[in-house]
Each structure stands twice: as structure tokens, then as C-alpha cells.
Amino acid sequence: EPEVTQTPSHQVTQMGQEVILRCVPISNHLYFYWYRQILGQKVEFLVSFYNNEISEKSEIFDDQFSVERPDGSNFTLKIRSTKLEDSAMYFCASSVEGTYYGYTFGSGTRLTVV
């Protein structure tokens, strides 16, 4: 069964450093997403991406965050200057068309900011 692949599975970074989280969505999917889950809290929507541009972003997704689809297969989330409160599990997902057929999620990247 097709999978969404995320790398790395765990990343530790110093506060103030830039991090890039990587995802390879399912090849025939058109919509891509990033969600995050802070330990003990609800999963939160960050951003959706379609047709090479952001289609929606949440209040969390401020100027410190950016997304890119650099080469037609990868989908990346960059955090420019990490803060302690960015520590969370970050999930990438992709879908054929919105949520109608559901999402497929990756296994997540646990980001720890120290």
C-alpha cells in the first residue's frame, strides 16, 4: 500500500536554529498538509498546499514557518528560528482531493528543541 514517508523520525535542535522536515507524499496525491501534535495536546492543522501554493494556513503558521515542494516529489516544512514551544510531533499528510477520500499520514518527525 502506498505510504507517506517522513524524515528524519527524530530531530534534536538548538533553540534559534533552522530545521527542515521532509516528506515524500503519495505520488498521485494532489493535496499536501502539515499538522503538529504537542505532547498531551490535540493534533493541530498547520498548512495545506495545492498546485504549488499554500491553500490555507492556521494562526500557528507564522512567518517562522514555510513550506516548499522543491522537486515534484518532496514536500518540506522549514522552521526558520526554532523556539522551545516548537517541540512537537510533526505529521505530513497527503490526499487525492481534500478530505473526501481521507488522508494518508506519515509516521511523523519528533522535533525536540533544547
Next chain:
Amino acid sequence: KQEVTQIPAALSVPEGENLVLNCSFTDSAIYNLQWFRQDPGKGLTSLLLIQSSQREQTSGRLNASLDKSSGRSTLYIAASQPGDSATYLCAVSEAGNNRKLIWGLGTSLAVNP
């Protein structure tokens, strides 16, 4: 603003029991509802997807029902097994915006042998 609530927060049952997990949402104008499973420190596995026009979906020992007008969904697990131990999450997408999911906090299930 849509809010999703799941009760109970945690559940511990002996193996073999049938059990029901509950999900409620405040705005009935949903596009669809999904149930996910999350193992500790792991990703999100989709279990069942119910469109707003549907009443239930079944997959193996799992059955999910949807009562949109009352803002409720239940996930029924038959003959529970230790391997069912995980956190079960409910998420809705809204009729006016079907591109993002709004999540509950989950029910942490422990099935004891």
C-alpha cells in the same frame, strides 16, 4: 468555532469485551468524520471514514456510526484484543472547508490480557 470532544479520555478493559468510544462535535455542518488510531510515539493510521451523508461504516471488528444532527459519532470495537491498545482519535472536516481536519484529544485504550 468547531470543537471536537472525545469521552472517555482513557479506558481499560479485559480482553474480549465489546466497547464504545464516543466523539462529539459542536457544529453539525461537517463534510466527513474520520477515526484514527495512534500507537505511542507513532503516526496516525486511518481506521474509518464516514461521509456526512452516511450513517455508519464497518471494517472488520470496527464499526463507526454518525449522527450528524446530534453532533455525535461512536466507534464500536467488538471482541477487543490486547493489540487494540492504542489511542483512538476522531477528526472532522467542515462543510465549508473540507481540506483540513479538526481533532479530538483522543481516547487512550488499554486492553488487558
